[in-house]
Amino acid sequence: MTSTHEQLKDLREIRSLMERSSRFIGLSGLSGIAAGLCALAGATATYIYIGVQPFDKAHQTYFDLAISSSKWGIHYVKFFIITALATILSAIFLGILFTKRHAHQKKQSIWDATAQRLLTSLAIPLSTGGFFCLALLLHGSIGYLAPATLVFYGLALVNGSKYTLHDVYYLGLTEIALGLVAMFMLRYGLEFWVIGFGVLHIVYGTMMYFKYERK
Numbered sequence: 001m002t003s004t005h006e007q008l009k010d011l012r013e014i015r016s017l018m019e020r021s022s023r024f025i026g027l028s029g030l031s032g033i034a035a036g037l038c039a040l041a042g043a044t045a046t047y048i049y050i051g052v053q054p055f056d057k058a059h060q061t062y063f064d065l066a067i068s069s070s071k072w073g074i075h076y077v078k079f080f081i082i083t084a085l086a087t088i089l090s091a092i093f094l095g096i097l098f099t100k101r102h103a104h105q106k107k108q109s110i111w112d113a114t115a116q117r118l119l120t121s122l123a124i125p126l127s128t129g130g131f132f133c134l135a136l137l138l139h140g141s142i143g144y145l146a147p148a149t150l151v152f153y154g155l156a157l158v159n160g161s162k163y164t165l166h167d168v169y170y171l172g173l174t175e176i177a178l179g180l181v182a183m184f185m186l187r188y189g190l191e192f193w194v195i196g197f198g199v200l201h202i203v204y205g206t207m208m209y210f211k212y213e214r215k
Contacts (some may be wrong), residue, residue: 027164028102029213032205034094039197046190049079054191062190063088067076077137080145090149102213118163125156144187150179150196171204 047053049072050065066076074082096110103110129152136144159174175196182192 027097027168027208028098028099028100029205029207029209029211031095032201032208034098034205035091036198036201036203036205038087038091038094038196039201040194041090042083043190043194043198046080049074049076049083052060054194055188058212061187063141063145063186067140067143076142080142081136095190105213114163119161121160121163122156125152125159129156130154143186143189146193147179147182150175150182150193153197154179165208167204167211171200174200212213 029045046062050062050069051071052062054129068081069076069079070077100110109115129148132150133145133151136148154172154175154177157168157175159172161169161172176198178200180191182189185192
């Protein structure tokens with residue numbers, strides 16, 4: 001009995017070592033929650049800037065209002081770029097903070113070969129989507145910004161999921177689905193963006209926290 005128990009223990013240790021070498025398991029659910037809160041803050045600023053409320057049918061579409069807006073003396077292009085950068089940088093900072101703490105608990109380096117492969121897999125779709133969205137913004141195609149960011153972000157998650165927790169794969173598919181639906185419902189593109197980057201991040205982050213981190 002003791003021998004069988006020891007063999008099972010050895011197998012679990014071998015499996016753990018293999019998992020550590022092929023997947024970045026230090027990803028923190030709190031990072032997802034933080035990213036979701038940052039997205040909600042960015043969306044709130046956008047709603048205030050264009051002067052509408054979510055699912056408000058009484059006004060023009062949010063992108064028509066954005067193009068004609070210069071609230072606080074800020075041109076809409078400048079506002080969207082500043083808001084996007086503030087949201088992304090805040091989410092990245094908090095993500096690194098929580099992930100570094102969780103990786104330390106898992107005794108995994110935050111910058112090993114697996115983490116580098118994960119970052120590369122994420123960076124290719126994200127950078128491509130970033131330039132695509134910048135072109136949309138500069139050409140005044142504001143209505144497609146929200147759906148495009150959801151689709152490219154979802155593709156990045158699916159592409160990078162093979163190097164981290166498999167839950168990320170399903171989050172990616174959900175983001176892609178939301179983005180594609182939003183393409184046909186441009187009026188509610190901002191609402192879909194809030195759901196995808198805000199609500200889903202908080203939900204998935206909470207699930208991952210209780211599944212992998214809460215002891």
